[in-house]
Amino acid sequence: MTDRERIPVLSVSPSIxxxxxxxxxxxxxxxxxxxxxVGAGMIFDETYxxxxxxxxxxxxxxxxxxxxxxxxxxxxxxxxxRAQRLREEFGSTLGHFAILSEPDSVEKLLDLGVDAVCIxxxxxxxxxxxxxxxxxxxxxxxxxxxxxxxxQLDVLERLAKEQGVIAKVVxxxxxxxxxxxxxxxxxxxxxSQVTSGYCSLLEPKAISxxxxxxxxxxxxxGTYVAVHYIKLIDFTFGGRLVRVSATGQRGIVxxxxxxxxxxxxxxxxxxxxxxxxxxxDIHTSWVTPDNFPGYVEQEVQFxxxxxxxxxxxxxxxxxLTVEGRTPIELxxxxxxxxxxxxxxxxxxxSQRGYGIEVIERFLAEVAEVEFAGPDSERETRxxxxxxxxxxxxxxxxxTVAAVQAMEAILDRHATGRPGCVVEVNGPEGGLVLxxxxxxxxxxxxxxxV
Numbered sequence: 001m002t003d004r005e006r007i008p009v010l011s012v013s014p015s016i017x018x019x020x021x022x023x024x025x026x027x028x029x030x031x032x033x034x035x036x037x038v039g040a041g042m043i044f045d046e047t048y049x050x051x052x053x054x055x056x057x058x059x060x061x062x063x064x065x066x067x068x069x070x071x072x073x074x075x076x077x078x079x080x081x082r083a084q085r086l087r088e089e090f091g092s093t094l095g096h097f098a099i100l101s102e103p104d105s106v107e108k109l110l111d112l113g114v115d116a117v118c119i120x121x122x123x124x125x126x127x128x129x130x131x132x133x134x135x136x137x138x139x140x141x142x143x144x145x146x147x148x149x150x151x152q153l154d155v156l157e158r159l160a161k162e163q164g165v166i167a168k169v170v171x172x173x174x175x176x177x178x179x180x181x182x183x184x185x186x187x188x189x190x191x192s193q194v195t196s197g198y199c200s201l202l203e204p205k206a207i208s209x210x211x212x213x214x215x216x217x218x219x220x221x222g223t224y225v226a227v228h229y230i231k232l233i234d235f236t237f238g239g240r241l242v243r244v245s246a247t248g249q250r251g252i253v254x255x256x257x258x259x260x261x262x263x264x265x266x267x268x269x270x271x272x273x274x275x276x277x278x279x280x281d282i283h284t285s286w287v288t289p290d291n292f293p294g295y296v297e298q299e300v301q302f303x304x305x306x307x308x309x310x311x312x313x314x315x316x317x318x319x320l321t322v323e324g325r326t327p328i329e330l331x332x333x334x335x336x337x338x339x340x341x342x343x344x345x346x347x348x349x350s351q352r353g354y355g356i357e358v359i360e361r362f363l364a365e366v367a368e369v370e371f372a373g374p375d376s377e378r379e380t381r382x383x384x385x386x387x388x389x390x391x392x393x394x395x396x397x398x399t400v401a402a403v404q405a406m407e408a409i410l411d412r413h414a415t416g417r418p419g420c421v422v423e424v425n426g427p428e429g430g431l432v433l434x435x436x437x438x439x440x441x442x443x444x445x446x447x448x449v
Contacts, residue, residue, distance in 0.1 A: 011421055026413045030067040033363060033369045035136075036109040037075040038129050040082040042211055043143060044075075046339055047172070048118060049336035049353035051359040053093045057137035060364050064372035070363055074098035074112045076105035110136045118359070119143060122215040123223055127152045130167070134159035139369075140167040141362045145227040147405045148398055150431065150445045157393055166369060168362050168391040171283055173228040174235060175361075177337055178311050182302070185235045185278040185309075189318065192228060192305045193272065194237045197280040199229035202297040208253045208262075208286040216253060221284040222264030222406050229282045229300070230268065231403045235390060239270035239278070241398045241449065244405035247413065252287045259414045262287040262424065266406055293319075334399050362391065398424075401431055403448045408444055425449055 008193040031250055037048060054276050055070035072085035072094055082214035087097065106129050109117065118137035119129050127147045133140050134156055146169040147305040160167035173179055185191045203225070209218055234241070246266045254260025270278050288297065300312035318334050326332045334340075339353040365385045372381055389395035398433050405422035412435060420438045422444065431445035 010016070012024075013449060017129075027178050030331065031065065031363055031367070032069045032071055033060075033116060033366060033370070034071050034073045034112070034114045035075055035363070036112065036114035036117045037120070037354045038077070038117060039143075040075050040086060040105055040119065041331060043120040045086070048120060048254070048359060049090060049094065049337075051356045051363075053090070053351075054356070055096055055360065057362065060360075062364070062368070062372070063221050064365045066371070068371055069100040071095065072097045073114055074100055074109050076109040078102050079104070106132045110138065115370070116141065118362075122212075122219075124148060124215075124219065127156075131155055131159065134163055134165065134167060136170065137163040138339060138367045139165045141172045141359070142168070142169065143404045144231070145223060146170075146393055147399060147400060148223070148407060150397065150447075150449065151398055152396065153393060153400045160393065164379075166365065166382065166385045167393045168365070169396055170358055170362075171228060171231045171394060172338070172355045172358045173232060174390050175307040175358050176286065177354070178316065179232055179236070182309055187238055191309065192308050193276060194278050195303050195305060196278055197302040198283075198299070198300070199226075199232075199280070200283045200299045201225045201229070201293070202284070202294065203286040203289040203291060204290040204295060205252070205286070205289050206290045206324040212286075216260060216286075216322045220248065220258045220261035220264050220407070220410055221286040222248070222261070222266050222282070222410070223403055224286070226264065226266050226282045226284045226285070226406075227399060227403055228264075229280075230302075231396075231399045233268065233270070233280050234402075235395075237272075237278070239272045240266060241401060241424045242271045242277070243267075244271040244409070245404055245420070245423065246406045247411045248420060250414070257414075259411065264406070265409065266402075268402055277361060291327055293327055295331045295333060296335070298335075314384050358391075364409075399425070404444060405431060407417060407432070408442075430433070 015268045037044060049446045052070065060068040060070060074097050077083050078101065080099045087099065093098060098112060117133040119126055119142040121129065121146055126142050130140055130142050131145055147156065156167055162329050179362045246264060248264040250256050250261055252262045266282045268280045272278065284419065294313065300311045302309045313335060314332060318336065320326055320330060320332055320334055322330055337353055339351070339355040341376040344350055369378065369381045369385050386394060398434045401424060407427040409422060417435055421434050423432045423434065425448050428441050429443040429446045430449045
């Protein structure tokens, strides 16, 4: 285990439930985190909304911070229409929040005096908003992938350090109980050297042609969802990324000769100690038939010197049939771990899961930095938060490198030049693309990844 992977002493709780009563006892003395949101789409409704609802009902609490209220003060979005619907439907549980629309919606949000900003927009819109947030000295939480190039990542890392704030990225699949168990077995050396792996995530056409139809032009499902597995591999097994290759298919959600991809097959090759290497294949698609029983079909297999790990979303959980409602309105296979709505045994209705937990954890990390001790010790708390490799931008370099490499390969493929390979940290530079038939490479990023 590397130094970055050791968990620092950061006294935050990933759950707020058990401390709710104690937090309420001191409501009048609570510190307050004022949080802004950029983006009001599906991701907000599924994860951020229930997180803010829970935190409004029950403050964050730890012995070091005391009770910390979390207030959603505003949502910035392009038109404000979705945010308006959310305020009308959930205003009683979210509280009143401002709605800021374009132009300059992010700047308007910052003018409200926020302490932290969460960004849940399409991936190619992350950088500009994140740069604006960090330049203003606000804590940042951005959906995956954080950015699409190492140059952009360099800018955000520099700003976070200069401004003395934390900058984090959402990889909620790292909090999946199955993936946490996998990492535990690797960390405890129950599973030895990884040798190869395969990951697959298939989404229905309703995703690409419906929910995301406004922004998928020129995009690909590899960047959208393969990044979860890139981070899972990078974080769980360590190692050094050395090569990236990719191919894919077009013609359903866009023209067959265009730059919008139906499916992508990505290969990552990592080097480990003792001259060992491992290859990982990640297959993603968002054109699976809508009535496919898996709906969102997720599968992983990792092979080790001494064992095999198999995980499958349909085999671990529940299958449901309701006449006239499944599999379109209701899902045949349900991931109750990611995000589920429940009637608790004591009668309360709740919405919980690791997609929500990861948001609460970020806000707890911000609370720790700002409220867990004297200002003279803030820098120590800040460095502890930055050392959390599961979500800090400074630990995201190999993941962003893989995304940038994949997009460069697919871009050339779309112009009739398939078969490119990107070498990582080789003699010619940090990220170097080699194209069949050309002796000279293209340097995508000169410095070491």
